[in-house]
Amino acid sequence: MTTQACHEDSNPMAYTLAELDSQYNARASVPDCLPYLQEYADYSASAREQLQGELSVPYGAHPDETLDIFPAPTDGAPVYLFIHGGYWKALSKDDSSFMAPAFHAAGATVVVVNYSLAPGATLQAIVAQCRSALAWVYRNIHRYHGDAARIHVSGSSAGGHLAGMLLATGWQHAYDLPAHVVQSASPISGLFDLRPLVNTHVNEWARLNSDAAIDLSPQFHLPEHGCPIILAWGQHETAEFKRQSQAYGSAWQARGLIVRQLEVQGVNHFNILMTLRDPASVLSRAIFGLMGLSPVMP
Numbered sequence: 001m002t003t004q005a006c007h008e009d010s011n012p013m014a015y016t017l018a019e020l021d022s023q024y025n026a027r028a029s030v031p032d033c034l035p036y037l038q039e040y041a042d043y044s045a046s047a048r049e050q051l052q053g054e055l056s057v058p059y060g061a062h063p064d065e066t067l068d069i070f071p072a073p074t075d076g077a078p079v080y081l082f083i084h085g086g087y088w089k090a091l092s093k094d095d096s097s098f099m100a101p102a103f104h105a106a107g108a109t110v111v112v113v114n115y116s117l118a119p120g121a122t123l124q125a126i127v128a129q130c131r132s133a134l135a136w137v138y139r140n141i142h143r144y145h146g147d148a149a150r151i152h153v154s155g156s157s158a159g160g161h162l163a164g165m166l167l168a169t170g171w172q173h174a175y176d177l178p179a180h181v182v183q184s185a186s187p188i189s190g191l192f193d194l195r196p197l198v199n200t201h202v203n204e205w206a207r208l209n210s211d212a213a214i215d216l217s218p219q220f221h222l223p224e225h226g227c228p229i230i231l232a233w234g235q236h237e238t239a240e241f242k243r244q245s246q247a248y249g250s251a252w253q254a255r256g257l258i259v260r261q262l263e264v265q266g267v268n269h270f271n272i273l274m275t276l277r278d279p280a281s282v283l284s285r286a287i288f289g290l291m292g293l294s295p296v297m298p
Contacts, residue, residue, distance in 0.1 A: 029241075044095055067137070069144050070097070070110040074145060079141055079152060081112075083156075083162045092117075097110070097112045099273075102276065105296040106295055152186070154185065157189050163187040187229070193219040193244060195213045226258075229260075230261075230286050231252075232263075232283055233262075233264070234263070262283065280295060
């Protein structure tokens with residue numbers, strides 16, 4: 001992978017180490033994140049009961065390499081591929097299908113990706129798994145009424161980072177994929193420059209050095225001809241989480257690529273995802289617009 005020129009400063013706001021650690025402590029940014037995580041699980045379980053999907057479809061040989069797929073009602077549907085967050089070390093696909101009813105009702109085939117977790121798996125291995133998942137979807141999604149030419153990639157937090165790594169340049173040929181396999185994308189509250197994490201508690205499981213942090217940063221592997229993207233974050237996120245999306249968006253825009261930056265009002269790092277359950281929310285409508293969908297009100 002060719003590394004593009006990067007800034008010298010991985011701590012642009014000159015935080016102390018304690019301040020930097022606090023900026024990247026997503027759970028500490030809200031009084032209690034556990035109810036939000038329980039909502040992920042509860043609404044996802046409800047979605048699996050409500051929709052007729054194929055669960056735990058393997059995309060690779062490892063037991064963690066599975067997908068939950070909710071086929072659209074008709075052939076040729078756009079595909080919404082979602083990658084869960086959890087700082088690469090928590091959650092799973094079982095917590096991540098909460099948006100499926102709203103997107104399915106709008107006409108999408110919904111795919112939720114599972115991957116191995118750190119520190120048992122390296123970030124390099126997790127990125128490779130997500131790329132394998134996308135390759136499987138590209139080759140097989142027609143069996144689930146999806147159109148391989150209309151894949152939209154989304155993800156939250158660490159999942160936003162992984163979505164960014166699917167948008168990165170230079171890896172597709174190794175997976176026998178076209179360079180433009182992703183038609184549009186919506187990384188949410190993502191991490192696009194991993195260098196600051198080397199000096200935070202996150203590195204206890206991310207296990208990055210400075211070279212790996214650059215190699216695994218979407219910020220430094222932008223495509224030459226990228227697809228339209230939405231970068232979204234919550235009003236009540238930390239300044240660093242906001243800056244991550246804003247800097248990535250600026251880099252994307254500087255290359256003449258189409259990007260919309262969206263701060264969602266009234267939400268934090270965790271409950272921003274619950275707005276995807278509402279087809280009328282500003283974030284859902286923005287994603288539907290990129291996918292060529294119209295919301296269907298319950």
